[in-house]
Amino acid sequence: MINQLTLIGVGLIGGSFALDLKQRGLVNTVVGVDVNAQNLRDALALGVIDHAHTEINAASVGAADLVLIATPVSTLPEICAALTAYLSPRTIISDVGSTKQSALNAFRTHLPQHFAYCVAAHPIAGSEKSGAVAAYTGLFKQKKVILCPHEQQDSGSLKKVETLWQAIGAEVHDMNVAEHDAIFAAVSHLPHLFAFAYVHQMLDNPKGTEYLKFAGSGFRDFTRIAGSHPQMWTDIVLENRDMLLKLLSEHLAQLAYLQTCLHNQDVEKLYQYFAEAKQLRETWGQSH
Ligand SMILES: NC(=O)c1ccc[n+]([C@@H]2O[C@H](COP(=O)([O-])OP(=O)(O)OC[C@H]3O[C@@H](n4cnc5c(N)ncnc54)[C@H](O)[C@@H]3O)[C@@H](O)[C@H]2O)c1
Numbered sequence: 488m489i490n491q492l493t494l495i496g497v498g499l500i501g502g503s504f505a506l507d508l509k510q511r512g513l514v515n516t517v518v519g520v521d522v523n524a525q526n527l528r529d530a531l532a533l534g535v536i537d538h539a540h541t542e543i544n545a546a547s548v549g550a551a552d553l554v555l556i557a558t559p560v561s562t563l564p565e566i567c568a569a570l571t572a573y574l575s576p577r578t579i580i581s582d583v584g585s586t587k588q589s590a591l592n593a594f595r596t597h598l599p600q601h602f603a604y605c606v607a608a609h610p611i612a613g614s615e616k617s618g619a620v621a622a623y624t625g626l627f628k629q630k631k632v633i634l635c636p637h638e639q640q641d642s643g644s645l646k647k648v649e650t651l652w653q654a655i656g657a658e659v660h661d662m663n664v665a666e667h668d669a670i671f672a673a674v675s676h677l678p679h680l681f682a683f684a685y686v687h688q689m690l691d692n693p694k695g696t697e698y699l700k701f702a703g704s705g706f707r708d709f710t711r712i713a714g715s716h717p718q719m720w721t722d723i724v725l726e727n728r729d730m731l732l733k734l735l736s737e738h739l740a741q742l743a744y745l746q747t748c749l750h751n752q753d754v755e756k757l758y759q760y761f762a763e764a765k766q767l768r769e770t771w772g773q774s775h
């Protein structure tokens with residue numbers, strides 16, 4: 488139970504977290520801070536937040552027990568720098584960003600006195616939608632949340648954040664930050680790059696829009712995530728750039744292999760390649 492949550496960035500993820508806490512009676516007051524005034528009006532109307540502010544100041548942050556930063560990952564340094572003047576000594580700071588080395592760097596650099604109370608977190612749940620209007624209760628039910636504890640971590644703050652995520656139905660895992668960024672480069676960031684690239688290829692094809700009139704569920708399934716917010720993904724791929732560059736060059740080898748198989752009309756190799764991928768996808772699908 489917390490008295491005041493201050494949510495910086497009242498969008499899909501932060502808004503859904505606030506709605507879940509409210510529904511379970513785990514928070515008394517939610518204060519929203521966002522740069523988008525219309526989004527704040529939507530959030531108030533939908534009951535996602537109780538009070539709206541467009542700035543970080545004593546009124547929005549001073550009385551917070553927990554400040555949750557749920558903005559695009561590139562904004563963390565400026566937000567942490569702005570927070571430092573207004574935090575109470577024991578306010579817990581956490582985030583939900585998709586890259587975690589960048590979050591820890593921002594906490595360490597811009598909130599050095601408060602670093603022990605900063606908890607880097609990442610819910611593995613979401614969608615291609617954004618804004619307070621997209622927020623809903625139950626988004627995190629039975630979904631994983633990764634916490635990346637650091638060397639100066641206050642154990643009480645870590646426990647508090649863990650308990651809140653568990654209380655709204657999430658399954659919490661602790662993970663080393665480098666491992667986090669390597670895993671999510673492979674299972675989330677790279678697939679988003681492919682989806683954007685694939686849709687872009689249709690844009691670059693003079694007949695692409697004509698062809699798309701005939702596209703079916705294969706195209707729909709493969710490209711849903713290309714509808715995700717461009718700022719969010721520009722930030723993520725730049726923050727995890729080194730891992731992605733490595734994975735992209737490995738993937739070029741996969742494409743080159745397929746190109747060779749096709750060129751040689753190598754039925755056996757193509758069949759084997761598809762069968763191996765199908766097996767892994769089915770095994771994964773049975774447990775997810
Ligand atoms: N969407 C997903 O599937 C998903 C899943 C897990 C984690 N995340 C991470 O969660 C974070 C938020 O993503 P989202 O999907 O909720 O995005 P969103 O676009 O729905 O919400 C972000 C909000 O932050 C606001 N904002 C932007 N800059 C700001 C600033 N400087 N100060 C205050 N508010 C600001 C925007 O106006 C917007 O309302 C991102 O860091 C993202 O990487 C997203």
Ligand SMILES: O=C(O)C(=O)C[C@]1(C(=O)O)C=C[C@@H](O)C=C1
Nearest residue numbers: 585610611612613614615675712
């Ligand atoms: O379902 C989607 O649309 C998502 O992209 C969610 C998704 C993912 O890649 O699985 C996206 C980014 C996050 O950091 C976590 C979850």
